[in-house]
Amino acid sequence: DSGVTQTPKHLITATGQRVTLRCSPRSGDLSVYWYQQSLDQGLQFLIQYYNGEERAKGNILERFSAQQFPDLHSELNLSSLELGDSALYFCASSASPGTTNTGELFFGEGSRLTVL
């Protein structure tokens, strides 16, 4: 158990819809990352938040957005869903700077999104 919690574990929805994926990082971790794993693209970095602020952006579509709340949980919002958005979405967290930050990312179990 990595200590990172993601909900829901599975989600089935239709094209054009909007969904929200939720992530609670490990206790004490200020950084949250979102990754998308699809068959054709592999594991792709989407976005990183640190203590509520966006720190790094990857290949995140404009239809997708994320935020990190004061309690440090994060949500990834996916809108106008397309068939190609079907994927496993991972959240990860890492130890904060100033601690024993080895750079290791602790991943949640993922949220599997199926768009029909």
Add this chain to the structure above:
Amino acid sequence: AQKVTQAQTEISVVEKEDVTLDCVYETRDTTYYLFWYKQPPSGELVFLIRRNSFDEQNEISGRYSWNFQKSTSSFNFTITASQVVDSAVYFCALSERGRGAQKLVFGQGTRLTINP
């Protein structure tokens, strides 16, 4: 741009054989971190090892060993006396860090099947 290449898409061996998973990376950074993650059939991503760019010592952990060679930009992973439980997809990753941001760039993964 950073890039990680895992040329072996799939490997299949018989139990107790040794197997090496290759990883080649590209980066312009002088300070970077390399990782291996395991993704078993259940789907979660499990951290195996982190190596920083200044430490070229090989590492052994039980049946697992890692060979980091900066001269060839490679970070290979060997499983000795493989077991069926080692069957998984293995990902090599490269971390770029700076200004509080960090993202992992993953290779495409190597699917390892250990047959009884």
